[in-house]
């Protein structure tokens with residue numbers, strides 16, 4: 001039991017967010033992506049609404065998303081706010097990545113389950129996915145940049161008004177080592193009464 005805790009602790013503490021620019025271009029097998037998505041499906045879920053959804057692009061299709069994302073940014077950004085560097089970043093973001101996964105909450109029709117609970121369930125599913133990726137040596141760049149939270153992105157994926165995109169994940173392999181940090185220890189965030 002102690003060993004299991006230590007292993008889980010090691011996985012949780014050592015998982016890192018790795019910039020897509022630090023990936024090395026090596027392709028991940030689709031099967032590995034399916035394996036980590038299968039872990040996402042075991043997130044807790046109130047009333048079994050299982051609201052997590054994932055859209056996956058592999059190395060053959062990833063550029064279609066990047067092109068669309070950059071075009072969406074250009075089309076929906078007033079000229080005076082448009083930044084060419086942002087446009088180019090979105091367009092070339094996956095150059096060294098292998099896959100892109102978009103995670104969203106599919107709002108169910110069980111009105112007894114508040115939307116926040118479906119967001120919680122999907123967030124946990126994402127953590128399962130991130131931890132699974134780490135154990136397969138897959139680097140992940142979690143981002144909510146660009147058009148992630150904007151309506152045109154939802155429209156692009158034909159999502160309903162109540163659905164919510166929680167993040168865009170660029171997956172790949174990396175040669176970088178990254179150490180983690182937390183600003184404060186858990187003792188500053190916990191009160192025992």
Ligand SMILES: Cc1cc2nc3c(=O)[nH]c(=O)nc-3n(C[C@H](O)[C@H](O)[C@H](O)COP(=O)(O)O)c2cc1C
Nearest residue numbers: 015016017018019141142143144145166167180181
């Ligand atoms: C909701 C959410 C949104 C995030 N958005 C971004 C982002 O837009 N760009 C980015 O580089 N990292 C993003 N991150 C990743 C954080 O920067 C990263 O988790 C944080 O720096 C801590 O590093 P670690 O995950 O390696 O421990 C996001 C994380 C969360 C939970």
